[in-house]
Amino acid sequence: MSNTQQLQDFSTQVRRDILRMVHAVNSGHPGGSLGCTEFFTALYQQLLERKPGFNMDGIGEDLFFLSNGHISPVFYSVLARSGYFPVAELATFRKLNSRLQGHPTTHDGLPGVRMASGSLGQGMSVAIGAAQAKKLNGDKHLIYSLHGDGELQEGQNWEAIMYASAKKIDNLIATIDLNGQQIDGSTDDVLNLGNLKTKFEAFDWDVLEIKEGNNIDAIIKGMTEAKSRTGKGKPVCVLLHTVMGNGVDFMMHTHAWHGKAPNNEQLAVGLAQNAETLGDY
Amino acid sequence: MKKYTNTGSKDTRSGFGAGMTELGQKNENVVALCADLIGSLKFDEFKKNHPERFFQVGIAEANMIGIAAGLTIGGKIPFTGTFANFSTGRVYDQIRQSVAYSDKNVKICASHAGLTLGEDGATHQILEDIGLMKMLPGMTVINTCDYNQTKAATLALADHHGPAYLRFGRPVVPNFTPADEPFVIGKAIMLNEGTDVTIIATGHLVWEALLAAEALEAKGISAEVINIHTIKPLDDTAILKSVAKTGCVVTAEEHNFLGGLGESVARVLALNNPKPQEFVAVNDSFGESGTPEQLMEKYKLNNQAIVEAVERVIKRK
Known part of the structure; x- marks a missing residue:
C-alpha cells in the first residue's frame, strides 16, 4: 500500500514518460493518456489484486482491459x-521491432497486455468474456476495463452493455473516461452522448460517478x-470525470492534444511542470 | 475408379452439432456461443447437457466474437455459431483485432455458407467468407464436405491451438467420409487417383467432383480427385505431387472465384509449376433465391460444370 504522496510522485513520473515517449517519435496520444494517469496509477499501484509476473490466463488475480487502446503511452x-x-x-x-506498438x-508478447x-x-x-471465464473457473477476482467516452459511439458497446446486465455479469467494473473530448472536437459537438448515467441505469447497470477523476484519493x-458493489447481480459502471491533458497546462481542456506530439519547446514546458520523481527511462 | 458409398445423406451442420455434443462430454474447457440460431446450428444437445457452458448472446454477433475472445483468457475454448455471413462479413474487424491479431483460441463456426442456403437469397448467401478469413494472418480455414468430416473437424479443432474458421452448410448432402477417418488439419485427402486431370474440391463440391470423375471415366478421362478440407494452411505438397502427374487442374468450390480455394491453388502452381487451371466457382456475383439444386445449376457449381471445366482444361494442356 502506498500513501498519497507516493502515488502522486508515481503519476508525475508517468506524465513525464508519456510526454517523452510521444515527443521522441513525434506521434501518439498524449491528451487521453495524461487525463487517465491518476486512474492507471491508482489501479496498478493500489486497487488491482495482482500476481507477480504475467500469465495470459490470469487465474487468481484481477485483470484489466484497455478498450481505448490509443492511450497506450499511459x-x-x-x-x-x-x-x-x-x-x-x-x-x-512506436519504433520498428518494438513490443510497444502504437496501439497495444x-x-x-508484451507482458501485461491481454488483448x-x-x-x-x-x-x-x-472484458465480459473474461469475466464469464472467471465465473466458470470459480475465480472470485474481478475484471476492470476502461473505455473512452467518445468510444461509446461504437454500437458494439451497447450490445455488450445490454448483455452484461441481462447475464448478471457482476464481477466487472467498466470505467468510462469522461473527458468530453474526441478527435474532431467535444463529444457534445461531434455526437452528443446524452446522459450516460441514465443510459447505463436504463440498461440496468449499477452506476457510480467519480467527479474528481484526476484526484488519486477520490479515485481510490x-x-x-465500486468494488463493494460487485457480486450483487449487476455489472458496475464508473463514470470517471477527467480532464484531457491533465498536468500539462497548455494541453488541458481541449481536444487539440488528442493525437498530437509536443515539439521541443512544448516538451520542455511540460516536463518543467512535472519534475522527475522516480527517474526518467 | 474407387467407389464411394453414401451411407445416408445428412446436413453438414448436424455433423457440427454432433461434434459439439461429443466435445461437451470430452472437454470441459469447451464452451459454445450462439447468436439466436441454436436450432440452425444444432446446438440443442450441447445447450441441454451443459447450460453453464452455453452462452446465448442474442442477435449481437460483434459482441459474441468479443466475448469469445475474452473467454479464452482463463483457458476456455470457445466455439461461436451463427450463419457464415454473420460469422465473417458482419464481424470482420472484431475477428481481426480481438481474435486473429490477439491470437485468441476462438473457433468461428459458420453454417449456411454459400448458395445452398437457398431461398433466403443473397443477403444470407455469403460467397466471400473463405477469402475474408484466409487473408487474416494465423487463421486456419476449413470447409468440410459431409456430415462425418464436419464432425471430425469439430473435434480436431478443440485440440488445435489458435484461431480457426470452420465453414459448413444447410443442405442435406451425401455422407461418404468414413466415420472413423481422422481429421488432420492441413492434410489433403486423396479420393481417387487418376492421370489426366486433377480435380481439387472443397465443401459441398467434393461429392460433385466424385460424380464428375465417374462421368469422365465413362468418357475415357482419368480424373484424380483431391478433397481439400483445409484451405489454409493449404497442402501444397499434395497439390504439386498430383499436378506433376496430371498436368492440369480444375478447382471446385461454393464461393466466389475471387479469394477462394481456386486462387490459393493458382498461387501454389504459379510459384512452383505453372499449369492450366479452370475454376468452378461463382463468377464474381451475388446469389439469389431458389432451391439449392436450382442455384447450383444456374451458377454452374455441380458435377456437370466440373466435367465441362475438365474438358476445357485438358484442351489447354
Whole structure:
C-alpha cells in the first residue's frame, strides 16, 4: 500500500514518460493518456489484486482491459513501472521491432497486455468474456476495463452493455473516461452522448460517478466503493470525470492534444511542470 | 475408379452439432456461443447437457466474437455459431483485432455458407467468407464436405491451438467420409487417383467432383480427385505431387472465384509449376433465391460444370 504522496510522485513520473515517449517519435496520444494517469496509477499501484509476473490466463488475480487502446503511452508507462517489463523499453515506443506498438497488442508478447485494442468499441465484450471465464473457473477476482467516452459511439458497446446486465455479469467494473473530448472536437459537438448515467441505469447497470477523476484519493475512494458493489447481480459502471491533458497546462481542456506530439519547446514546458520523481527511462 | 458409398445423406451442420455434443462430454474447457440460431446450428444437445457452458448472446454477433475472445483468457475454448455471413462479413474487424491479431483460441463456426442456403437469397448467401478469413494472418480455414468430416473437424479443432474458421452448410448432402477417418488439419485427402486431370474440391463440391470423375471415366478421362478440407494452411505438397502427374487442374468450390480455394491453388502452381487451371466457382456475383439444386445449376457449381471445366482444361494442356 502506498500513501498519497507516493502515488502522486508515481503519476508525475508517468506524465513525464508519456510526454517523452510521444515527443521522441513525434506521434501518439498524449491528451487521453495524461487525463487517465491518476486512474492507471491508482489501479496498478493500489486497487488491482495482482500476481507477480504475467500469465495470459490470469487465474487468481484481477485483470484489466484497455478498450481505448490509443492511450497506450499511459498504459505502457504504468505497466513498466509496475514491474511488467523493463522501464528502459519505454524508449522503443512506436519504433520498428518494438513490443510497444502504437496501439497495444498481445502479438509481440508484451507482458501485461491481454488483448489488442485500437479499433474502438471492442474491449467491453472481451472484458465480459473474461469475466464469464472467471465465473466458470470459480475465480472470485474481478475484471476492470476502461473505455473512452467518445468510444461509446461504437454500437458494439451497447450490445455488450445490454448483455452484461441481462447475464448478471457482476464481477466487472467498466470505467468510462469522461473527458468530453474526441478527435474532431467535444463529444457534445461531434455526437452528443446524452446522459450516460441514465443510459447505463436504463440498461440496468449499477452506476457510480467519480467527479474528481484526476484526484488519486477520490479515485481510490470511488473505485473501492465500486468494488463493494460487485457480486450483487449487476455489472458496475464508473463514470470517471477527467480532464484531457491533465498536468500539462497548455494541453488541458481541449481536444487539440488528442493525437498530437509536443515539439521541443512544448516538451520542455511540460516536463518543467512535472519534475522527475522516480527517474526518467 | 474407387467407389464411394453414401451411407445416408445428412446436413453438414448436424455433423457440427454432433461434434459439439461429443466435445461437451470430452472437454470441459469447451464452451459454445450462439447468436439466436441454436436450432440452425444444432446446438440443442450441447445447450441441454451443459447450460453453464452455453452462452446465448442474442442477435449481437460483434459482441459474441468479443466475448469469445475474452473467454479464452482463463483457458476456455470457445466455439461461436451463427450463419457464415454473420460469422465473417458482419464481424470482420472484431475477428481481426480481438481474435486473429490477439491470437485468441476462438473457433468461428459458420453454417449456411454459400448458395445452398437457398431461398433466403443473397443477403444470407455469403460467397466471400473463405477469402475474408484466409487473408487474416494465423487463421486456419476449413470447409468440410459431409456430415462425418464436419464432425471430425469439430473435434480436431478443440485440440488445435489458435484461431480457426470452420465453414459448413444447410443442405442435406451425401455422407461418404468414413466415420472413423481422422481429421488432420492441413492434410489433403486423396479420393481417387487418376492421370489426366486433377480435380481439387472443397465443401459441398467434393461429392460433385466424385460424380464428375465417374462421368469422365465413362468418357475415357482419368480424373484424380483431391478433397481439400483445409484451405489454409493449404497442402501444397499434395497439390504439386498430383499436378506433376496430371498436368492440369480444375478447382471446385461454393464461393466466389475471387479469394477462394481456386486462387490459393493458382498461387501454389504459379510459384512452383505453372499449369492450366479452370475454376468452378461463382463468377464474381451475388446469389439469389431458389432451391439449392436450382442455384447450383444456374451458377454452374455441380458435377456437370466440373466435367465441362475438365474438358476445357485438358484442351489447354
